Amino acid sequence: MVNSIDNQQDILISEFEIFENWMDKYEYIIDLGKELPELDPKFKVEQNLIKGCQSQVWLHSELKNGLVELNADSDAIITKGLIALIIRVLNHQKPEEISKADLYMTSRIGLNEHLSPSRSNGLNSMIKQIKMDSLALMLKNGRNSN
Amino acid sequence: MKSEMLSQTIIPNKVDWDSIRNDFPILSTQVHGQPLVYLDNAATSQKPLTVIESIERYYKRENANIHRGVHYLSAEATFAYERTREQVKDFIHAEKIQEIIFTRGTTESINLVAHSFGKIFVKKGQKILLSAMEHHSNIVPWQILAEEKQAEIRVIPMNPAGELILEEFDRLLTEDVAIVSITHLSNSLGTINPVKYIIERAHSMNVPVLLDGAQSAPHIQVDVQELDCDFFVFSGHKILGPTGIGILYGKEKWLDLMPPYQGGGEMIKTVTFEKTVYNDLPFKFEAGTPHIEGGICLGNSIDYLNQIGLENIHQRENELLAVAYNALKDIPGIQFIGTAKEKSSVLSFVLNGVHPYDIGVILDQQGIAVRTGHHCTQPVMDFFKIPGTVRASFSFYNNLEDIDRFTFGLKKAIKMLV
Numbered sequence: 001m002v003n004s005i006d007n008q009q010d011i012l013i014s015e016f017e018i019f020e021n022w023m024d025k026y027e028y029i030i031d032l033g034k035e036l037p038e039l040d041p042k043f044k045v046e047q048n049l050i051k052g053c054q055s056q057v058w059l060h061s062e063l064k065n066g067l068v069e070l071n072a073d074s075d076a077i078i079t080k081g082l083i084a085l086i087i088r089v090l091n092h093q094k095p096e097e098i099s100k101a102d103l104y105m106t107s108r109i110g111l112n113e114h115l116s117p118s119r120s121n122g123l124n125s126m127i128k129q130i131k132m133d134s135l136a137l138m139l140k141n142g143r144n145s146n
Numbered sequence: 147m148k149s150e151m152l153s154q155t156i157i158p159n160k161v162d163w164d165s166i167r168n169d170f171p172i173l174s175t176q177v178h179g180q181p182l183v184y185l186d187n188a189a190t191s192q193k194p195l196t197v198i199e200s201i202e203r204y205y206k207r208e209n210a211n212i213h214r215g216v217h218y219l220s221a222e223a224t225f226a227y228e229r230t231r232e233q234v235k236d237f238i239h240a241e242k243i244q245e246i247i248f249t250r251g252t253t254e255s256i257n258l259v260a261h262s263f264g265k266i267f268v269k270k271g272q273k274i275l276l277s278a279m280e281h282h283s284n285i286v287p288w289q290i291l292a293e294e295k296q297a298e299i300r301v302i303p304m305n306p307a308g309e310l311i312l313e314e315f316d317r318l319l320t321e322d323v324a325i326v327s328i329t330h331l332s333n334s335l336g337t338i339n340p341v342k343y344i345i346e347r348a349h350s351m352n353v354p355v356l357l358d359g360a361q362s363a364p365h366i367q368v369d370v371q372e373l374d375c376d377f378f379v380f381s382g383h384k385i386l387g388p389t390g391i392g393i394l395y396g397k398e399k400w401l402d403l404m405p406p407y408q409g410g411g412e413m414i415k416t417v418t419f420e421k422t423v424y425n426d427l428p429f430k431f432e433a434g435t436p437h438i439e440g441g442i443c444l445g446n447s448i449d450y451l452n453q454i455g456l457e458n459i460h461q462r463e464n465e466l467l468a469v470a471y472n473a474l475k476d477i478p479g480i481q482f483i484g485t486a487k488e489k490s491s492v493l494s495f496v497l498n499g500v501h502p503y504d505i506g507v508i509l510d511q512q513g514i515a516v517r518t519g520h521h522c523t524q525p526v527m528d529f530f531k532i533p534g535t536v537r538a539s540f541s542f543y544n545n546l547e548d549i550d551r552f553t554f555g556l557k558k559a560i561k562m563l564v
Contacts, residue, residue, distance in 0.1 A: 022178065023511050030504075030562055054503040054519050054534065075533060076501035077563055 009105040033081030039073035061133035095134035169194040180513030188539035200446040230445035239369040244427035251392030252360040253283040255379035260287035262404040272324040277302040308335035308484040330362035334521040335484025336492030367456040386447035391440030408433040473553040494535040508559035
């Protein structure tokens with residue numbers, strides 16, 4: 001059975017297939033970035049910060065009813081758009097599903113090749129951080145329920 | 147493309163700037179399906195065909211190790227390598243050939259001075275005077291030294307235009323300053339510093355001065371004897387040459403007293419397990435097989451620059467800068483970072499509510515290469531309280547169409563992002 005993370009990824013991949021060029025893809029990513037709600041300032045703290053060479057990302061993850069709720073923000077709008085893509089795929093999923101998810105959409109959409117290395121690294125470190133957060137939430141949850 | 151600018155500006159035609167573009171093959175390539183507009187010259191310059199061909203020729207016909215072989219090729223390569231040293235000496239108007247040291251680049255040159263000068267001449271409690279607009283390469287080597295020697299870093303502040311505050315410099319220049327190390331031309335602001343004044347004042351207190359010439363060497367005629375600086379450092383790759391080769395100029399009186407930076411071949415006269423006698427200048431500071439190809443081909447880039455003439459280059463780049471400034475200045479929300487009276491070749495700016503990196507990405511999609519971010523000058527960004535800037539930096543081979551495309555591309559980016 002296809003899990004819902006992969007479902008979401010496949011939907012996104014097909015959404016991006018309709019664009020003829022990268023300028024249009026960027027326009028879409030920028031729109032997603034503009035639509036992403038701003039992060040509550042109380043979460044915009046040093047410990048939630050993923051420092052990149054060019055732009056900064058704040059990521060706050062918490063467990064609600066056994067599912068991971070992701071809230072994130074960036075000072076750059078394209079990065080924010082990328083966050084929106086990741087959130088669409090991983091938000092409200094089980095922590096164990098997130099931690100083992102294979103985010104093939106980044107290469108299928110071409111995000112890896114197309115983004116400059118500094119930003120692509122930013123994307124990868126964002127995904128890595130979400131997975132680590134999910135693992136931590138999973139362990140914490142396990143401890144609490146024991 | 148229809149030019150917005152051509153009708154407004156006339157650039158003197160002493161040099162045929164259009165045909166010069168043909169000397170740079172990369173300028174006719176495409177990026178993301180669009181003709182390249184290269185405005186990241188402060189990061190590295192493009193290379194003319196003569197330099198590119200010299201690299202190929204070297205490996206096809208001249209490759210040999212230098213300074214030690216008796217055979218023909220070694221002698222030829224040695225001759226060519228040492229010829230570049232002569233050219234560099236003339237390029238910066240140094241007095242003596244032994245004052246020209248080959249390094250890997252500006253960064254290594256500064257590290258060399260921080261290490262070898264610092265070892266002898268920087269003592270506990272002394273001050274190392276830097277400026278607020280230094281590249282990280284002219285900060286971190288001194289911090290390492292300061293930590294080791296328990297010396298202190300002092301910083302000459304700047305005003306909001308990005309000019310050094312000379313009264314503050316005068317105040318900071320005390321008897322216990324061991325060295326002043328400042329940039330000649332700021333890479334993130336474009337400011338040309340009043341180095342002549344700074345050197346004169348420092349020398350009146352017997353304090354030596356290192357000039358970071360990474361940005362000035364490509365754009366300004368440099369005369370180290372007239373400036374009277376004690377050290378002048380720059381990189382080959384920013385003056386049309388290969389990467390991995392750079393220059394340290396130092397007055398002989400300092401270089402003589404400074405211990406070697408690294409040990410190895412080339413830098414020795416005799417070696418026994420008991421004692422090694424170091425080689426004479428400049429070889430004392432050139433341990434190991436050097437970047438021979440880089441050294442030889444740097445000579446070709448200096449030839450090329452000399453053909454056009456640094457005066458012409460400087461004038462041309464100032465004109466391009468003025469045209470670009472005029473094209474951008476009325477864009478709503480634009481704020482130029484670095485508005486010094488004396489400036490060159492760099493246009494740095496931020497736009498209200500738009501992150502520099504977003505602009506860089508959208509410009510890149512249109513085939514336009516600029517630099518975004520802190521440009522390895524984080525303290526400058528902190529001073530202006532900004533995350534970074536968009537920086538367009540010009541070279542003589544840029545043209546008015548580049549500026550038109552850049553202006554058009556920037557406006558398009560703003561439209562998408564705001």
